[in-house]
Amino acid sequence: MVFDPTEDPILLLNRLSKQFDRLTAVNQVDLRVNRGEIFGFLGPNGAGKTTTIKIIAGLLLPSSGSVTICGHSLATENRLCRQLTGYIPDRPYLYEKLTGSEYLSFIDSLYRQTGRAAPLPETARDYLDLFDLLPWQDNLIESYSHGMRQKLIMTSMLMLDVPLLVVDEPMVGLDPKSARIVKELFRRRARNGGTIFLSTHSMEIAEELCDRISIIVNGSTIASGTVAALKRERALEGSNLEELFLQLTGAVELQQVIAALRGETAS
Numbered sequence: 335m336v337f338d339p340t341e342d343p344i345l346l347l348n349r350l351s352k353q354f355d356r357l358t359a360v361n362q363v364d365l366r367v368n369r370g371e372i373f374g375f376l377g378p379n380g381a382g383k384t385t386t387i388k389i390i391a392g393l394l395l396p397s398s399g400s401v402t403i404c405g406h407s408l409a410t411e412n413r414l415c416r417q418l419t420g421y422i423p424d425r426p427y428l429y430e431k432l433t434g435s436e437y438l439s440f441i442d443s444l445y446r447q448t449g450r451a452a453p454l455p456e457t458a459r460d461y462l463d464l465f466d467l468l469p470w471q472d473n474l475i476e477s478y479s480h481g482m483r484q485k486l487i488m489t490s491m492l493m494l495d496v497p498l499l500v501v502d503e504p505m506v507g508l509d510p511k512s513a514r515i516v517k518e519l520f521r522r523r524a525r526n527g528g529t530i531f532l533s534t535h536s537m538e539i540a541e542e543l544c545d546r547i548s549i550i551v552n553g554s555t556i557a558s559g560t561v562a563a564l565k566r567e568r569a570l571e572g573s574n575l576e577e578l579f580l581q582l583t584g585a586v587e588l589q590q591v592i593a594a595l596r597g598e599t600a601s
């Protein structure tokens with residue numbers, strides 16, 4: 335069957351599971367992310383977000399289930415899927431002894447698979463400029479701050495123009511200006527037909543940026559849809575996403591904890 339990006343999902347997870355010894359980190363997760371969508375993956379600490387993202391990025395093998403990217407099976411067409419996917423980790427590993435520009439050239443050559451150096455894509459300079467990294471491009475990465483590293487890796491993935499971006503906690507370590515720019519860049523990319531799958535703990539980002547979200551708890555997705563639809567389903571139209579998230583992921587215990595911390599008795 336021929337892949338049709340307007341009809342078929344860019345990212346499809348089918349009963350995806352990951353076992354670490356006796357722990358089921360990801361449990362039969364089904365997800366469908368369409369072209370031009372910004373999809374948010376939310377969940378408490380240890381819920382299985384990073385594990386899922388690493389499987390999609392080809393860094394971890396699933397125990398069962400499948401990942402399909404632009405109609406290609408990650409299991410059987412691994413190399414192609416990795417070329418179609420840009421992965422932005424929450425804690426980037428970068429080669430300290432390369433300069434920013436050298437790192438970008440290295441990533442570019444990896445994705446083009448020519449092994450030969452070539453001029454950087456035009457857009458690389460624009461992203462470096464937007465992120466105030468132009469004056470730093472010839473400095474060694476070892477001299478970059480955490481936020482600068484995050485912006486360099488963002489640049490490296492945005493410049494590639496791949497159909498799918500998978501991002502673990504995009505705003506962690508970014509200052510407000512950079513975070514705002516990233517939001518705008520993601521929106522523009524989605525408008526132009528790109529697809530972004532991101533994990534976040536920020537309810538504001540999810541509410542403001544994501545077309546649809548999925549909430550994962552203990553490895554299983556417990557709710558998926560637009561924020562508005564999920565609120566409607568639970569009669570929480572007047573509330574913010576944080577309220578909905580806490581209800582779905584254990585607000586009762588939280589209220590007890592807060593009451594205990596305040597020295598009150600929970601009702």
Ligand SMILES: Nc1ncnc2c1ncn2[C@@H]1O[C@H](COP(=O)(O)OP(=O)(O)OP(=O)(O)O)[C@@H](O)[C@H]1O
Nearest residue numbers: 354357358359377378379380381382383384385386
């Ligand atoms: N390499 C590993 N070996 C064993 N257990 C692991 C490994 N990686 C993750 N886990 C476990 O899998 C579960 C899911 O972890 P994961 O990092 O996917 O959660 P997360 O939703 O990204 O959490 P957080 O919001 O805290 O980053 C956790 O219980 C974690 O301890």
